[in-house]
Amino acid sequence: MVSPLDRKLLRDLRRMKAQVIAIGAVIATGVLLQVMMSGLVASLTETRRAYYERNRLAEVFAPLTRAPEAELARIAAIPGVARAEGRIAGAALIDMPDEAVPLQARALSLPDRSERGLNAVYMISGALPDPAARDEALLIEGFAKAHGLGPGDRLTVTLNGARRVLRIAGTAQAPDMLYTAVPGEMMPDAARFAVLWMPRAALAAAYDMDGAFNETLVTLARGASEQAVIDRIDAILRPWGGTGAYGRDQLVSDRFVTEEINGLRTMSRVMPPIFLAVAAFILYIVVSRMVQSEREEIGLLKAFGYTGAEVGAHYFKLVMIIAIGGALAGCLGGIASGRAMIGVYTTFYNFPFLVFRPDPAAFATGVAASVLAASAGGLFVLRRVFRLAPAEAMRPPAPGDFSRSIRLDGPVGRRLDQPTRMVLRGLSRQPLRAAALAAGIAAGMALSAGMTTIYTSFDRVMEMNFSVVDRSDATVLFTHPLSERAAFSLARIPGVLQVEPMRDVPAILRNGRLSHRGAITGMPAAPEMTRAIDADQRPIPLPAEGVVLGEALADVLQVRAGDMLRIEVTNGRQPVLEVPVTQVARTLLGAPAYMRIDSLNRAMREPGLISGLHVRVDAAQADAIWLSLKDMPAVAGVSVAEDMQASLQKLMDQGAGSARYIMGAIAFIITFGIVFNAARIAYDERAHDLASLRVMGFTRAEAAFVLLGELGLITLASLPVGSLAGYGLAQAIAEGFSTELYQIPAGYDPFSHGFAALFIVGAALVSGWLIKRDLDRADLVLALKTRE
Amino acid sequence: MTADFTTRGLTRTYGEGHSAVHALRGVDVEIPAGEIVVMLGASGSGKSTLLNILGGLDRATSGTAHFRDMDLTAMTDARLTRYRRDHIGFVFQFYNLMPSLTARENVELVTEIARNPMRAEEALELVGLGARVDHFPAQLSGGEQQRVAIARAVAKQPEVMFCDEPTGALDSATGRTVLEVLNEVNARLGTTILMVTHAANIADMAHRVIRLADGAIREVVENGQRKPPAEIVW
Ligand SMILES: Nc1ncnc2c1ncn2[C@@H]1O[C@H](COP(=O)(O)OP(=O)(O)O)[C@@H](O)[C@H]1O
Ligand SMILES: [Mg+2]
Numbered sequence A: 001m002v003s004p005l006d007r008k009l010l011r012d013l014r015r016m017k018a019q020v021i022a023i024g025a026v027i028a029t030g031v032l033l034q035v036m037m038s039g040l041v042a043s044l045t046e047t048r049r050a051y052y053e054r055n056r057l058a059e060v061f062a063p064l065t066r067a068p069e070a071e072l073a074r075i076a077a078i079p080g081v082a083r084a085e086g087r088i089a090g091a092a093l094i095d096m097p098d099e100a101v102p103l104q105a106r107a108l109s110l111p112d113r114s115e116r117g118l119n120a121v122y123m124i125s126g127a128l129p130d131p132a133a134r135d136e137a138l139l140i141e142g143f144a145k146a147h148g149l150g151p152g153d154r155l156t157v158t159l160n161g162a163r164r165v166l167r168i169a170g171t172a173q174a175p176d177m178l179y180t181a182v183p184g185e186m187m188p189d190a191a192r193f194a195v196l197w198m199p200r201a202a203l204a205a206a207y208d209m210d211g212a213f214n215e216t217l218v219t220l221a222r223g224a225s226e227q228a229v230i231d232r233i234d235a236i237l238r239p240w241g242g243t244g245a246y247g248r249d250q251l252v253s254d255r256f257v258t259e260e261i262n263g264l265r266t267m268s269r270v271m272p273p274i275f276l277a278v279a280a281f282i283l284y285i286v287v288s289r290m291v292q293s294e295r296e297e298i299g300l301l302k303a304f305g306y307t308g309a310e311v312g313a314h315y316f317k318l319v320m321i322i323a324i325g326g327a328l329a330g331c332l333g334g335i336a337s338g339r340a341m342i343g344v345y346t347t348f349y350n351f352p353f354l355v356f357r358p359d360p361a362a363f364a365t366g367v368a369a370s371v372l373a374a375s376a377g378g379l380f381v382l383r384r385v386f387r388l389a390p391a392e393a394m395r396p397p398a399p400g401d402f403s404r405s406i407r408l409d410g411p412v413g414r415r416l417d418q419p420t421r422m423v424l425r426g427l428s429r430q431p432l433r434a435a436a437l438a439a440g441i442a443a444g445m446a447l448s449a450g451m452t453t454i455y456t457s458f459d460r461v462m463e464m465n466f467s468v469v470d471r472s473d474a475t476v477l478f479t480h481p482l483s484e485r486a487a488f489s490l491a492r493i494p495g496v497l498q499v500e501p502m503r504d505v506p507a508i509l510r511n512g513r514l515s516h517r518g519a520i521t522g523m524p525a526a527p528e529m530t531r532a533i534d535a536d537q538r539p540i541p542l543p544a545e546g547v548v549l550g551e552a553l554a555d556v557l558q559v560r561a562g563d564m565l566r567i568e569v570t571n572g573r574q575p576v577l578e579v580p581v582t583q584v585a586r587t588l589l590g591a592p593a594y595m596r597i598d599s600l601n602r603a604m605r606e607p608g609l610i611s612g613l614h615v616r617v618d619a620a621q622a623d624a625i626w627l628s629l630k631d632m633p634a635v636a637g638v639s640v641a642e643d644m645q646a647s648l649q650k651l652m653d654q655g656a657g658s659a660r661y662i663m664g665a666i667a668f669i670i671t672f673g674i675v676f677n678a679a680r681i682a683y684d685e686r687a688h689d690l691a692s693l694r695v696m697g698f699t700r701a702e703a704a705f706v707l708l709g710e711l712g713l714i715t716l717a718s719l720p721v722g723s724l725a726g727y728g729l730a731q732a733i734a735e736g737f738s739t740e741l742y743q744i745p746a747g748y749d750p751f752s753h754g755f756a757a758l759f760i761v762g763a764a765l766v767s768g769w770l771i772k773r774d775l776d777r778a779d780l781v782l783a784l785k786t787r788e
Numbered sequence B: 001m002t003a004d005f006t007t008r009g010l011t012r013t014y015g016e017g018h019s020a021v022h023a024l025r026g027v028d029v030e031i032p033a034g035e036i037v038v039m040l041g042a043s044g045s046g047k048s049t050l051l052n053i054l055g056g057l058d059r060a061t062s063g064t065a066h067f068r069d070m071d072l073t074a075m076t077d078a079r080l081t082r083y084r085r086d087h088i089g090f091v092f093q094f095y096n097l098m099p100s101l102t103a104r105e106n107v108e109l110v111t112e113i114a115r116n117p118m119r120a121e122e123a124l125e126l127v128g129l130g131a132r133v134d135h136f137p138a139q140l141s142g143g144e145q146q147r148v149a150i151a152r153a154v155a156k157q158p159e160v161m162f163c164d165e166p167t168g169a170l171d172s173a174t175g176r177t178v179l180e181v182l183n184e185v186n187a188r189l190g191t192t193i194l195m196v197t198h199a200a201n202i203a204d205m206a207h208r209v210i211r212l213a214d215g216a217i218r219e220v221v222e223n224g225q226r227k228p229p230a231e232i233v234w
Helices: A004-015 A017-054 A070-076 A141-146 A200-207 A226-240 A252-293 A295-304 A308-348 A360-387 A418-429 A431-469 A485-491 A551-557 A597-604 A619-630 A641-654 A656-695 A700-737 A750-777 A780-785 B047-054 B077-087 B103-111 B120-126 B142-155 B172-189 B200-205
Strands: A060-068 A081-087 A089-095 A103-110 A122-126 A136-140 A154-159 A162-173 A193-199 A212-220 A474-483 A496-511 A514-523 A547-550 A564-569 A576-585 A593-596 A609-617 A635-640 B003-014 B021-032 B036-041 B062-067 B088-091 B160-164 B192-196 B208-213 B216-222
Touching: A004 A017, A004 A308, A017 A252, A017 A308, A017 A360, A017 A656, A060 A070, A060 A226, A070 A081, A070 A212, A070 A226, A089 A193, A089 A200, A089 A212, A089 A635, A103 A154, A103 A200, A103 A635, A122 A141, A136 A141, A136 A154, A141 A162, A141 A193, A154 A200, A162 A193, A193 A200, A212 A226, A252 A295, A252 A308, A252 A360, A252 A431, A252 A656, A252 A700, A295 A308, A308 A360, A308 A641, A418 A431, A418 A700, A418 B103, A431 A641, A431 A656, A431 A700, A431 A750, A474 A485, A474 A496, A485 A496, A485 A609, A496 A551, A496 A597, A514 A551, A514 A597, A547 A551, A547 A564, A551 A576, A593 A597, A597 A609, A609 A619, A619 A635, A635 A641, A656 A700, A656 A750, A656 A780, A700 A750, B003 B047, B021 B047, B021 B192, B021 B208, B021 B216, B036 B047, B036 B172, B036 B200, B047 B062, B047 B160, B047 B192, B077 B088, B088 B142, B103 B120, B103 B142, B120 B142, B120 B172, B142 B172, B160 B172, B172 B192, B172 B200
Parallel strands: A103 A193, A136 A162, A514 A593, A547 A576, B036 B192, B036 B208, B088 B160, B160 B192
Antiparallel strands: A060 A212, A081 A212, A089 A103, A089 A154, A122 A162, A136 A193, A154 A162, A474 A609, A474 A635, A496 A514, A496 A564, A496 A609, A547 A593, A564 A576, B003 B021, B003 B062, B208 B216
C-alpha cells in the first residue's frame, strides 16, 4: 500500500513538472559531460595503450642522416635496449590530378618481416606489398578515404626527386601515425598529408640507403632508464648525423593525442561541478519555497504524530528522485553523446579501432556527486522542516515582518509610489535571498558570457592568424636548404608578387630540465608577411642576438623575456646556442621560436641558406604558379594559406573545438532555467499579494510591476557580477581548449558580454512574460481562498 | 428606493457533467443603495460566490447582474478591473494587507489609484487607528489589521463595500469594533455595504437580510428594528 505521504510526493512531482524537468536536466547535463568526457579520456587512453602494445610502437626514436645497418647491433647491445631496428624514412610528394599543389607525404620502409617489426602497420584493406616489388606501397587510410583511393589504384609520387607511379597494394594505419599533419603546418588534415609504406629494398633504392638506415626504432627492457639509453644512442649515432634520440612522449603523433586527452580531462573536471552546483542551488530555492508554503501541512503532520525525520524524509525523497533521475538520464545521455563524439576522434586521429567505453567510475561519481549536491541543497531545507513546531499549523497566518526593512521616508523615499515601495522592501527584507537569486542569475551570465567569449575567440584566432600573423598566400618548403638565389628564381615566376625568405632548423630548446623538441624559424629583421606580434598586434622586430618565443612555448619552457635559453640545433653542424629570450610573442597557432635568419645562419655557419619562402601571388594566376612549383624538384611542399585556413576551420568546427557549440547551447539553456526558476519562485511567493492587488482594482500591468520589478532589479544587479565571473570562466575554458596546436585567447570581449547580457535580459523578459500569463490567468477568487 | 445591484436568473456552475457543482441556481435579488445588507446561509450555500460575481471577481455561468446601469456579466476583464477600482471596496476574512507596506502605505496603495479618495490618515482616524499609521501589518493585532483593511476599502470612498466574513478570524470584542466601523462608514458616507457572515446575530445591525440556501435565495427580510453593533453578541 502506498503511504499517503508518498502519494503526495507523486502529486507534488506532477504539479512541479516543469521545474522538476528543468532541474533534472541541469543535473543530467553535468553528469552527461562527466560520463562523456571521462569516458572519452578512458577510451582514448586505453585504445592508445592497446594499439601501441599490439603494434609494438617503439619507445625511443633516433633520426640520423645515414648509418650502415651494422651500427644497429651496437645500439641493440646498449644495456636496457630490448630491441633495435633501423628503417628508412623520407619526404615524398604526391601529384594528385585534381590538386593544384603537390601534396606532401612521408615514405617509410616496411620491416622485411613486417608482422614482427616495430611500429607495425595495421592493415585496413588490400594486402602488404610483395617485399620484392619496386612499385607497390601501402597508403595511409585517411588519405585514401579522403581521395577515394583503394587497393589497385595508382599514385604519381616523387621520391627523392624521381617521379614514379606506384600501385596501391593496400591501406593501413600505424601507431606512430595517430596524428598526421603537413610538416610546418601542424593542422591535422587527412586529405593533404599522406604516409606511404614501401618494401625496404624499394625505398633503399629510391633514397640511396642500400644496407643503411636513417631512423632508429628502439624498445626498452623492463626497468631501463630511457635517458641513459638516449644518451648512449646519441653517442653512437653522432658520427652518422644523428639529430638526437627522443622518447615516445616527444613523438609528435603521441604528443598531440596526449594534449587532447589532457584537455578533455581538464574539462571533465571543471565543467560537471559547475552544473551540479547550479542544480543544487536551484533545487535549494525550489524546495525551500515548497517547504515554506507547506508550513501548515508540515505542522499538521507533526501534530498528528509524524516525527520530524518522517516528514523530512518526504521532502528528501523528492530531492533524491530529481537528483537520481537526472543522474541516470545523464548517464544514458553521456553514453549516447560519447558514442557520437568518438566519431570525431576517428576523423582527426588515425585510430584503426576506437570504441567508446564509458568509465564505470564515472557513473558512480556522477550519481554520487548529483546526490551529494542535491543533498547539500536539501539539507538546508530539512533543517527548517525539523525546526518547525506543530503549533505552527494552528496559528493564524502571520504577515511577514517588514518593520526592519528600509524605511523610505527620506526626501526621495517619500516620493515613491506604493508598488515601488513593495518592490524595494521586498528586496531589502531578505537581502540574502535576493543575493542568492542574483548569484544564480550571475552564474548564468558568467556561463553565457564565458562561452560566447570562447566562440568569438575561435573566430578571432582564424581572423588574426591569417590577416595579422601570417599574411602570405603560401609557404614553399624546399627539400634541403638552398642558396638565397633560389628565392630570386621563384620571384621571377609570373604572378609572384613578393617573396620572403625563411629558414627552419630542427632544434631542441632547453631551460634547465625543461625541453621542447621543435624548430627555430629564421626570418628577416623586419618581416612583412609572417611576423611575430605582441599582445597589441604590433609586429615585434627581431633582435640581432636572441630569440623571440611564442607564448605556448614560453609556457612550456617557463621562460620570460630576459631569460637565457639553450638551443641545440639537431641539424648540420649541430651548434649549441645560449641566447636570451628578448620577447614573448602572442601566438595563436603552434609554438614557434623566431630568430633573425642571418644570426641563425651565422650560428649554423651556413651563410645565405634558406629552407623555404613565403610568397604573395596574384590571385588570378595562383593555380598556374602552384602548377609550375609542382615540377620543381627542390620543392618539398607548398602550403597554401587558404587550405590551411580550411583545415583549421574544420578542426575547430568538427574536432575537439566542436564541444564549444554543445557547451554554449547548454550554458544558454541553463541560464534560462535559472532566470525562469527565479521568476517562478518570486511569483509563487507573491501570488497572494498580487491577487489582492488585482481585487483592489489594479490592472494586470500594475500588478505585474510589483512582481517583475523585483526580478528586474535583481537581474540588473547580477549582470556586472556575472560579467566579471564570465571573464574568469572564459580564461579557464580557453586554457582548457588551448593546446600547443592552437591557443585560444580569452580577453574581455565587450561583444560577448553585451550579447550575454542581452540574452539574460531577454530570458528575464520571456520568463516575465510566461509568468505574467499565469498572473493573467490566475483565478482571483481561488488566490484569495488560499492563505499565505 | 434605487437599487445598486439587480440580478436575474443568476447561476454559477463549477465543473461539468456528473461532478458539476451548482453554486448558484437562478438568483433574483435587488440590493438597495445606501443599505447595510447581510447575507446569511450555511457554509457552501453560495454566499461568497454571489458576492464575488457582484464584486467583479468572478463570472456568472448564466443570467445577468447589473450594478446600476452597468451589465457586469457583459464586461471585459479590463472593464471589470476598472469597475472594482472605481466603485468597489473589499474587506476579507484574512485582511489581505500587503505585509511590506505600513498601515498608511497600505491605504495609500488604493488612494493613489482612486478617483476621489480621502486622505489616508483620515481613513485611518475613521477606523480608530490614527496613532498606528506607521506600523507594519506584522506589528498590528488581527482586529487592527482588519480595521486597516476597512480603512483601505473606505479611503477611496467607494459606492459599495463588500465584506466576506470580516469578523471570521476575530474574537467577538474585536469583531464588534470592526462592525462599529462599518456601521459608521455606512451612516457617515452612505456607502452600500454587502456583508457575508454565518453569524446570524450580526444580521441585527442590517437594514436588510438575505438568506441563501443551496444556491438560491430563501428569503429577504427588511429589518425594522436595527440594533447598534455594540449591543450585538455572538
Ligand atoms: N472554485 C471552485 N471550484 C469548485 N467548486 C467551488 C469553487 N468555489 C466554490 N465552490 C463550491 O460552490 C459552492 C458555494 O461556495 P461558496 O459560495 O464559497 O459558499 P459559501 O461562501 O456560502 O460558504 C460550494 O459547494 C463550493 O464547494
Ligand atoms: Mg464563503
